[in-house]
Amino acid sequence: MEKLIKYWQEKLKLNKWNIIAKRILPEQIVYNGETYFIGITRDNKNRKATIYHDIDLYEEAIIHELLHLKYPTQSELWINKETNKLLSYEKTPL
Numbered sequence: 001m002e003k004l005i006k007y008w009q010e011k012l013k014l015n016k017w018n019i020i021a022k023r024i025l026p027e028q029i030v031y032n033g034e035t036y037f038i039g040i041t042r043d044n045k046n047r048k049a050t051i052y053h054d055i056d057l058y059e060e061a062i063i064h065e066l067l068h069l070k071y072p073t074q075s076e077l078w079i080n081k082e083t084n085k086l087l088s089y090e091k092t093p094l
Contacts (some may be wrong), residue, residue, distance in 0.1 A: 001057050008063050011086075012070050019066070021051045029054060040065040042072070060087060 005019055029037045036055040043049070050066045051057065064083045071079070 001061065002058055003064075004062050005051070005058075005066075008059075008066050012066050014066060014086060017047045017049055017069065019049045019069070021053060021057055024054050025054050026054050038065065040068050046086055063087065 001021055005021060009017065009019055024037070026037075031037070036053075038051065038053045038055070038057065038061045040051050049064060049069050051062070053061070060083060063086050064079060067074075067079045067082050069084075071082075074082075077090055
């Protein structure tokens with residue numbers, strides 16, 4: 001998982017950020033109809049971000065959350081489209 005985060009962090013030119021993933025328990029989440037949680041928080045001043053997840057992370061989710069970091073004002077629809085584009089064009093060597 002760390003290798004995938006680093007790979008996409010470089011691809012998306014987020015190298016100046018310290019990005020980590022942190023597993024959380026389902027008891028820590030208030031679900032609104034979802035069956036799982038994956039989300040990112042950011043500290044712009046210190047360039048730190050954490051991807052929180054209660055299921056195993058997978059490549060699509062990592063790309064999706066990193067796009068939220070890179071383009072914080074873009075809509076969910078736009079992020080989804082960009083995620084799909086990147087997945088269809090890029091063959092991750094990992």
